[in-house]
Amino acid sequence: xxxxxxxxxxxxxxxxxxxxxxxxxxxxxxxxxxxxxxxxxxxxxxxxxxxxxxxxxxxxxxxxxxxxxxxxxxxxxxxxxxxxxxxxxxxxxxxxxxxxxxxxxxxxxxxxxxxxxxxxxxxxxxxxxxxxxxxxxx
Amino acid sequence: xxxxxxxxxxxxxxxxxxxxxxxxxxxxxxxxxxxxxxxxxxxxxxxxxxxxxxxxxxxxxxxxxxxxxxxxxxxxxxxxxxxxxxxxxxxxxxxxxxxxxxxxxxxxxxxxxxxxxxxxxxxxxxxxxxxxxxxxxxxxxxxxxxxxxxxxxxxxxxxxxxxxxxxxxxxxxxxxxxxxxxxxxxxxxxxxxxxxxxxxxxxxxxxxxxxxxxxxxxxxxxxxxxxxxxxxxxxxxxxxxxxxxxxxxxxxxxxxxxxxxxxxxxxxxxxxxxxxxxxxxxxxxxxxxxxxxxxxxxxxxxxxxxxxxxxxxxxxxxxxxxxxxxxxxxxxxxxxxxxxxxxxxxxxxxxxxxxxxxxxxxxxxxxxxxxxxxxxxxxxxxxxxxxxxxxxxxxxxxxxxxxxxxxxxxxxxxxxxxxxxxxxxxxxxxxxxxxxxxxxxxxxxxxxxxxxxxxxxxxxxxxxxxxxxxxxxxxxxxxxxxxxxxxxxxxxxxxxxxxxxxxxxxxxxxxxxxxxxxxxxxxxxxxxxxxxxxxxxxxxxxxxxxxxxxxxxxxxxxxxxxxxxxxxxxxxxxxxxxxxxxxxxxxxxxxxxxxxxxxxxxxxxxxxxxxxxxxxxxxxxxxxxxxxxxxxxxxxxxxxxxxxxxxxxxxxxxxxxxxxxxxxxxxxxxxxxxxxxxxxxxxxxxxxxxxxxxxxxxxxxxxxxxxxxxxxxxxxxxxxxxxxxxxxxxxxxxxxxxxxxxxxxxxxxxxxxxxxxxxxxxxxxxxxxxxxxxxxxxxxxxxxxxxxxxxxxxxxxxxxxxxxxxxxxxxxxxxxxxxxxxxxxxxxxxxxx
Numbered sequence: 001x002x003x004x005x006x007x008x009x010x011x012x013x014x015x016x017x018x019x020x021x022x023x024x025x026x027x028x029x030x031x032x033x034x035x036x037x038x039x040x041x042x043x044x045x046x047x048x049x050x051x052x053x054x055x056x057x058x059x060x061x062x063x064x065x066x067x068x069x070x071x072x073x074x075x076x077x078x079x080x081x082x083x084x085x086x087x088x089x090x091x092x093x094x095x096x097x098x099x100x101x102x103x104x105x106x107x108x109x110x111x112x113x114x115x116x117x118x119x120x121x122x123x124x125x126x127x128x129x130x131x132x133x134x135x136x137x138x
Numbered sequence: 139x140x141x142x143x144x145x146x147x148x149x150x151x152x153x154x155x156x157x158x159x160x161x162x163x164x165x166x167x168x169x170x171x172x173x174x175x176x177x178x179x180x181x182x183x184x185x186x187x188x189x190x191x192x193x194x195x196x197x198x199x200x201x202x203x204x205x206x207x208x209x210x211x212x213x214x215x216x217x218x219x220x221x222x223x224x225x226x227x228x229x230x231x232x233x234x235x236x237x238x239x240x241x242x243x244x245x246x247x248x249x250x251x252x253x254x255x256x257x258x259x260x261x262x263x264x265x266x267x268x269x270x271x272x273x274x275x276x277x278x279x280x281x282x283x284x285x286x287x288x289x290x291x292x293x294x295x296x297x298x299x300x301x302x303x304x305x306x307x308x309x310x311x312x313x314x315x316x317x318x319x320x321x322x323x324x325x326x327x328x329x330x331x332x333x334x335x336x337x338x339x340x341x342x343x344x345x346x347x348x349x350x351x352x353x354x355x356x357x358x359x360x361x362x363x364x365x366x367x368x369x370x371x372x373x374x375x376x377x378x379x380x381x382x383x384x385x386x387x388x389x390x391x392x393x394x395x396x397x398x399x400x401x402x403x404x405x406x407x408x409x410x411x412x413x414x415x416x417x418x419x420x421x422x423x424x425x426x427x428x429x430x431x432x433x434x435x436x437x438x439x440x441x442x443x444x445x446x447x448x449x450x451x452x453x454x455x456x457x458x459x460x461x462x463x464x465x466x467x468x469x470x471x472x473x474x475x476x477x478x479x480x481x482x483x484x485x486x487x488x489x490x491x492x493x494x495x496x497x498x499x500x501x502x503x504x505x506x507x508x509x510x511x512x513x514x515x516x517x518x519x520x521x522x523x524x525x526x527x528x529x530x531x532x533x534x535x536x537x538x539x540x541x542x543x544x545x546x547x548x549x550x551x552x553x554x555x556x557x558x559x560x561x562x563x564x565x566x567x568x569x570x571x572x573x574x575x576x577x578x579x580x581x582x583x584x585x586x587x588x589x590x591x592x593x594x595x596x597x598x599x600x601x602x603x604x605x606x607x608x609x610x611x612x613x614x615x616x617x618x619x620x621x622x623x624x625x626x627x628x629x630x631x632x633x634x635x636x637x638x639x640x641x642x643x644x645x646x647x648x649x650x651x652x653x654x655x656x657x658x659x660x661x662x663x664x665x666x667x668x669x670x671x672x673x674x675x676x677x678x679x680x681x682x683x684x685x686x687x688x689x690x691x692x693x694x695x696x697x698x699x700x701x702x703x704x705x706x707x708x709x710x711x712x713x714x715x716x717x718x719x720x721x722x723x724x725x726x727x728x729x730x731x732x733x734x735x736x737x738x739x740x741x742x743x744x745x746x747x748x749x750x751x752x753x754x755x756x757x758x759x760x761x762x763x764x765x766x767x768x769x770x771x772x773x774x775x776x777x778x779x780x781x782x783x784x785x786x787x788x789x790x791x792x793x794x795x796x797x798x799x800x801x802x803x804x805x806x807x808x809x810x811x812x813x814x815x816x817x818x819x820x821x822x823x824x825x826x827x828x829x830x831x832x833x834x835x836x837x838x839x840x841x842x843x844x845x846x847x848x849x850x851x852x853x854x855x856x857x858x859x860x861x862x863x864x865x866x867x868x869x870x871x872x873x874x875x876x877x878x879x880x881x882x883x884x885x886x887x888x889x890x891x892x893x894x895x896x897x898x899x900x901x902x903x904x905x906x907x908x909x910x911x912x913x914x915x916x917x918x919x920x921x922x923x924x925x926x927x928x929x930x931x932x933x934x935x936x937x938x939x940x941x942x943x944x945x946x947x948x949x950x951x952x953x954x955x956x957x958x959x960x961x962x963x964x965x966x967x968x969x970x971x
Contacts (some may be wrong), residue, residue, distance in 0.1 A: 018543035019535060043317050049535065053311070060314045066530065083529060087551040099554055102525040102561070110898060110907025118903075120530075127527040128515040128792045132388050133534045135382045 015064040075114040250297040298327035408760040442696035453688040456829035486829040486839040686827035695752030733782040750810035
């Protein structure tokens with residue numbers, strides 16, 4: 001990281017990592033869901049986020065990351081959380097809800113008001129850029 | 139599905155009713171998440187209020203729900219399903235997949251069984267359009283005793299052992315389990331005798347052999363993996379690309395990846411040329427021309443002439459005879475003196491065939507990578523679903539730097555705002571006057587752009603005619619640089635003019651803007667190259683009748699390549715560095731100039747076209763192009779890091795990569811191939827130099843050889859037969875074209891059929907969703923009726939006087955076209971029904 005510290009304070013780590021989904025990634029890949037990863041979890045995470053991971057595997061974990069309340073579906077609340085995190089809260093509430101509505105319109109196949117894993121995977125198939133954005137270079 | 143719906147709210151029992159029965163708030167009974175979901179929904183319902191129409195108690199007949207509704211009565215009422223319903227819902231198969239390891243293993247076991255039986259596509263014979271046959275077709279696992287996780291795992295391992303290795307690895311890689319578990323599964327499935335080894339006491343020799351063999355296989359496997367990892371680490375510029383990706387994102391990275399691809403193409407082109415032409419001729423140099431070779435001045439590096447003229451660099455150096463002939467031609471009518479023992483090597487034939495082979499390999503590689511890239515980036519229906527794709531796929535996890543992440547946030551926000559604005563604008567229509575103005579502005583800008591292109595073309599043509607009319611003597615070789623300088627200046631200046639013109643027309647979608655800019659620049663470059671090709675093959679051949687016109691053309695192309703590099707450097711210097719300095723110091727803006735991805739990629743394509751055009755006349759041109767690309771990489775990278783920022787507009791990286799490689803294939807490579815074919819078939823080679831000097835066309839070398847083989851007799855080779863009946867005859871060409879057309883037509887029909895299948899499957903999914911909601915509601919009503927009739931729940935609820943139940947009634951009875959889910963109605967989704 002450029003300096004010679006060996007122990008970093010929480011604030012320093014927070015400023016270094018600017019991925020808005022960093023907490024969710026840690027929660028999804030940790031064993032007990034609280035963000036503390038063992039070495040195996042760490043390897044899992046980099047294995048999934050590498051170039052060689054197949055699309056379905058990435059889609060599966062991306063789904064889990066975006067499912068903030070861990071109920072197995074991405075509902076409107078999850079979508080609102082995602083959009084807010086993506087835009088750092090700079091969109092108005094009305095715009096956020098409009099975006100969520102359009103997303104549900106586009107991706108919800110069985111019209112139950114939320115995205116299941118299959119809906120999500122179907123939508124990912126239509127996004128060829130997913131493989132290159134859901135990727136961390138080592 | 140805009141059927142009018144009526145909503146009736148159930149003022150349900152309060153939680154105290156379920157005294158003895160375990161309540162849904164009892165966490166040990168129900169799945170955790172469902173409990174949370176219920177809590178959230180009840181909070182919402184209480185806080186936000188559902189916009190529903192309250193039904194009269196006992197009144198019949200559906201009323202249409204318009205947009206005006208009344209709020210939910212009372213915040214204390216909560217929606218509660220019975221616990222039995224919730225328990226059933228919690229154990230639905232779709233809920234458990236992805237939640238537990240056992241379910242994942244079970245799912246993959248089923249998948250591998252299906253794979254083994256090779257049932258890959260769902261059968262369509264039951265998919266009707268009028269009825270709802272889906273549940274009948276569904277192969278429900280009706281055995282009530284679900285297999286234990288261990289058993290399922292054992293079965294999965296057995297299935298994996300039955301699969302071929304590649305498929306097994308592919309399946310293991312795709313399983314969403316932890317790495318440790320996948321490793322265990324792989325080990326278990328690799329050793330088929332693993333389970334039986336313990337029982338093999340009396341077998342003696344067999345365990346040792348088996349173990350040794352396994353150890354060897356594993357060792358080889360790990361060696362292979364180690365090599366692969368080593369190769370992976372040896373990839374050139376791995377750290378530089380990571381740096382660029384981290385700071386600027388995938389969009390700018392795509393330019394550098396394209397550069398790497400071009401390097402690979404040039405290396406592929408250079409290898410056969412080096413091996414079969416340059417190397418051989420360098421080993422057997424031709425006799426030196428009369429007169430001393432000119433001394434080396436620095437100007438040769440720019441003009442390619444002078445000292446470099448009579449070297450392996452150009453066509454004129456190559457001999458037109460057979461090298462390394464065992465019997466040298468008799469000098470004074472004497473005997474055959476054996477000069478060397480070895481293979482006779484016919485230079486003209488080698489030249490023709492090697493250039494042809496190199497082009498053929500390049501063509502195959504280009505088409506393959508283009509189709510591969512197209513397959514990756516194009517999807518049926520990929521134009522719809524823009525919002526979903528933006529929300530879920532646009533955050534680039536590669537970006538690690540703080541400033542770059544902030545830029546990404548800004549870009550995504552802007553993109554979302556633009557999408558919303560576009561959607562709202564599409565709802566409002568444009569007036570006739572506005573449309574007319576839109577068309578007029580665009581027409582004018584296109585007219586101006588094409589006019590600029592025409593002007594540039596005429597300028598190049600006029601200048602080239604001028605150069606022919608005033609021939610340059612040997613001392614004034616620097617004057618030969620005039621035409622390439624003019625061409626490069628025009629190529630540099632016209633895109634800036636196009637950018638100014640494009641500022642006049644305001645495009646709705648930024649992607650369209652990029653396409654239009656790429657189109658205009660491409661037209662300019664290709665037209666200028668076309669004029670130059672005409673100038674060389676049409677006019678220069680005639681003008682340089684007794685001299686080596688091929689050398690001249692080769693040198694012209696060398697000059698163009700070198701000057702293109704110099705102008706790229708100048709453009710980087712002025713376009714990026716100076717602009718940044720000006721914008722920071724003078725204009726006091728914090729923004730750095732954007733890295734123009736499209737313009738830079740087109741520059742690379744132009745340079746590669748020049749190389750391909752020049753390969754026939756200057757076999758070492760790909761080597762010069764390689765050196766140029768290496769230098770350009772470092773220059774661009776340095777300038778990017780110091781001076782630029784990532785583009786603000788969204789950039790569909792994989793889509794644009796496909797577009798660029800298509801552009802590399804179609805106008806660029808195709809044009810070069812046409813030029814090559816014309817030069818080989820139609821133009822008479824010069825009679826003073828080169829390997830084809832006494833022939834009428836370069837292709838004739840091949841014909842002469844075939845005739846030679848024919849004279850030697852039919853037993854020598856089948857090649858003359860092939861040549862006469864397949865190459866010179868036109869019938870096979872027609873046959874092959876007809877076959878290709880038939881194959882293309884077949885593929886088009888297959889794609890059409892697949893599109894229809896997708897529509898049908900989408901409808902099926904939608905029907906399944908409706909079925910599910912219908913069943914849930916039915917279940918709920920059944921259990922409710924059961925609870926009502928049972929003695930426990932009847933005496934404890936005084937608040938049940940106004941039973942407005944949450945029911946879903948469609949416009950037609952018996953067809954609940956519901957758009958809700960089981961526990962709540964989403965407020966904002968009621969409106970658009």
